[in-house]
Amino acid sequence: MEITVTVNGRTRTRDVEPRLLLVHLLRDELRLTGTHWGCDTSNCGACAVWLDGVPVKSCTVLAVMADGHEIRTVEGLEGPHGLDQIQISFVQCHGLQCGFCTPGMLMTARWLLDRVPDPTDEQIREAISGQTCRCTGYENIVRAIRHAAAAERDAAERGAR
Amino acid sequence: MTLVDPRRDPAAAAPVPNGFGPMLRKEDGRFVRGRGRFVDDIDLPGMLHGAVLRSPYAHARIVSIDTGGALAHPKVRAVITGADLERRGMAWLPTLSHDVAAVLATDKVRYQGQEIAFVVAEDRYSARDALALIDVEYEPLAPVVDARRALDPDAPLVRDEVPGRADNHVFDWEAGDAAATDAAFAAAEHVSTCDLLYPRVHPAPLETCGIVAALDPVTDRLVVHCTTQAPHAHRTLYATLTGIPEHRIRIVAPDIGGGFGNKVALYPGYLCAVYAATITGAPVKWTEDRSENLMSTSFARDYHMHGEIAATKDGRITGLRVRVLADHGAFNGTSQPSKFPAGFFHIFTGSYAIQAAHCRVTGVYTNKAPGGVAYACSFRITEASYLVERMVDVLAFDLGLDPAQVRRKNLLRPEQFPYRCATGWVYDSGDYPRALEQALEMAEYAELRAEQAQRRAEYERTGEGALLGIGLSTFTEAVGAGPKKQMDIGGLGMADAAELSVHPDGTAELRLSCMSQGQGHETTFAQIIAHELGISPYAVNVVQGDTDRTPFGLGTYGSRSTPVSGAAAATAARRVRERAKLVAAAMLEISPADLEWEAGRWQVRGDPAAGASLAEIARAAHGSLELPDDLEGQLSGRCVYNPPNLTFPFGAYVCVVEVDPGTGQVRVRRFVAVDDCGVRINPTVVEGQIHGGLADGIGMALMEVLAFDTDGNHLGASFMDYLLPTALECPSWELGQTVTPSPHHPLGAKGIGESATVGSPAAVVNAVLDAIGVRHADMPLTPAQVWSAMRGRPLRTDLAVR
């Protein structure tokens, strides 16, 4: 069946089987391979994307369910002004090693900071608790999110003055 | 010259050392943009998709396989069975441990999840559908599940296809002096004995294993993109297995989403994809799903250990003896140096001065997947380290002594290095007591003991409140395999190569035989060259993973990249520097003896203005400058590094846990880790490696296990069952460091990748048992296990709970 999904601001129309998972629509059909997959049971969160502004596990959403809805992936974080602060902070805090969990972590971190600009470490850890990382022991991911929060608060204060 | 644009690359906005230091990573730009290139991201024109049909039974005869239904599927291009491979002599492949393993089962299936058939279809969904259309008739057989029963006289025979084989015994191996050890035990004032299981666990990198295999019809070359930690070794293996000569095989490891030893072996699915590519004439992609990864790829550990420790009554250790029953699964497929069937387990005297030690390891077959050496084990050092660190705590428990005090009493002292241990390892350098004291100080050990006593008293009085536990681990690692004389993998010497070319403009390319799966080689190896040549790390392009572009070597595992490839890179760079000196001498028309090296320049001693930078020298070396007859032009250097010895990183860890006695739940409050990996090329990268390994310790100590029921059903075949720690289970790691350079490594560096995974599980286990006052219970210490252990009836964790 034909579906139309807005991905990173662009309208995309494709003819898909109802059983096509959203993660495969993004990776295989639209060639947005930044979103990854790592399990069969909706545990690992490597596939996290935004569906109507909210992070979800795209391996557990059918592409047809996204018909008429908005998706944002890691490829949509960088804008005309450059990288998103969260991306900059991950680099500056060594918040990634193999990079496989990173897109999902970035999407969840972005959503968290949009809602909670000054999160505690506990809130940060809770927000990413549905996503597995095998490389970093989470330490520098938490630091990176904290760093981004601080940088954005500083920028907001400077902007306000 | 603009080496990098900080507006596009956030790593470049931070200070960049010309050498060692906490530099941000050059490779990160693509990963944070979602532009990494992993195997499943690859899409080639006409590419087909493979899927593997796997056995539901742990042990069964294959009566028949009917592929007709699958072949009739309109989108299926091929179906391969064991019979097809058998006709080509490819149904079995040799393992690295002098055994063979099935590629696709022919006579029997020998573990649940074993490969039976390989389907090739136009898309991955159709390939999955086609699996359901293959009809296999099985005759179930009784499986061998409990390793402790594998050698029973009436045990079912796993490897009955081997003529003359009458049991499930694989090997016996021993190390140390049995007689001296027996004597030490006979004379001992005190002996403590303990049975410990290091259960079967799995490296579970976030990216599963996968391959895209393509046979180029014009050049007749096999091009393989694969998740491999050892691209050149795979190339050599494929040549042996397929008959295609090596020079017509190209292996490319693109970005890899974690390896941890899971991506060393050459799996049946890979070989099937290669075969499928040759028979279909199209590229074939196969990426396993998570259940396949957990059920069939290289598991880790599964050592049933009987430990005995002899000591004086005041806790000085006089002997250590271990018997190990090693569960190798259905085929002996352990990936380790060929003369070491039990890997480096015989480093089990650890960080202590133990004069008499002996171990015997017996390997057995069971109806489970093959493997055993993986998950950052440093070739079984995880098992060895766990054994000795648990035995030390058991000894302390039995003697009523503080485990810190027992360690202090027995740790090797710095003046004893280089130290030849009772089983023949020569430890290069170390200061163990200093690391321990630093860790204890960071943890505020005395205060913790006081709090522990208070909480215990409170609990005994009221029945309420959490108990506090403190666990130590002082471990010695042995990495950087290894000297060719002793160590080879499948007959390939473990020397790795590095080639460094300096271009006319003074930028450089370093080509390596190792292969990062997240360890940051693109940055750290550039830093090595920067350190040696005084140029910016951004001026060095690090190339790895493509066998067409890189020299031969055995790849990255066993924490060997820094000890071996790092030494190769440094040596190649020094050769370049020496050659540059000769070129500079020619440029300046003076004797090389008059030149000294200062911050990236060869300059005249006493007249620093007279000199040449590396870039100037490179330009001249490529130019028309007359060079002495014995000096070739251009500017490059090469090294094949055969390490003289392993290197010996070490550490001292303190884990602090709270246990809820009413439920058995464990919370890790703190984890203090003091590591010594010699000279640190990039401290930020080193710390990141440690952070990851510490999380592994929590995982294995508290929740990770691949258990089996009596039918041989695999009980950990998904991430719902095989639990990995999240950010909520991990505390904020507290790191300290000491630096004891390796005396034999050109940079004094030792390697760090696996240290934390080696050292941390014992710290967590020791802490939990310390909290509840229990002598021993096996990992994982789930709430049920903790509660059961408190009642004196700990569970056996490798089998199904009953």
Place this chain on the structure above:
Amino acid sequence: MQLPAHFEYQRARSVEHALALLSRHGPEARLIAGGHSLIPMMKLRLAQPELLIDINEVPELGGIEITEDEIRIGALVRHTQLLDCAEVGRSAPMLHDAERVIADPLVRNRGTVGGSVCQADPSEDLSGAFSALRAVADIAGPAGERTVPMRGFFHGPYQTAVGPDELLLRLRVPLPAPGLRTGSAYRKVSRRAGDWAVGAAGAAVTLAPDGTVAEVGIGLTALGAREFVATEAEDLLRGQRPTPEAIDAAGRAAAQHCEPVADQRGPVEYKRHLAGELTRRVLRDALARAGGR
């Protein structure tokens, strides 16, 4: 990754439309909301419906409404929505305690309250919680609407009172009469954050003016309690002063009357212990919250 078999897909525009589709296509049609129970099962091919009826855009199924005597939770309310609703946290803190330990934030963004209770997994936290709270389920079918108490909703593992041609509309949680002191709490033991419970308990207590227990609800999850409730423990406690001895007795009764099953999360003996231990703890928590009023 594992992949589902073929099926057809339709979007329902209303409850009426959804019911019509269910009637037309029979038992091979399944409703899908959050999909976080169904899609994983379909990927493993443990479920292979021929038609999925997507009810995510059925307007009548959304929303949380709090009246004087009840909390009304639409079947389509996402776990995150329930957790974000401060009023629910005040009136029935047990629901927030339970939601906080269900799965993980991303799954909670998508999974629904209705989907969870209709899945009827024996380890479903909301089943224990809503049963403890004596909630009722409003169900729509070809014959109209009917109401089924949660204690009566679960017919067995993965089986509920909702017929194959019916649809869950909402859950309604009764609130105690104003002026009465009330409190509730939920506690769960799991091997790791987000895992299914090894065992969990929820308690809701309402105190009479004289300090005795006017009403109590004790729900147990993953412990083999009949219909997710520890009725014997409730009966013991009702009308009593909530002394430590009475609480202990309730805990013992809860442990005695459940039938936990051994699995990789733990042996029977341990789970039975948890039934008692967690019952005691949530009763104390609930009473503490009631005392605060």
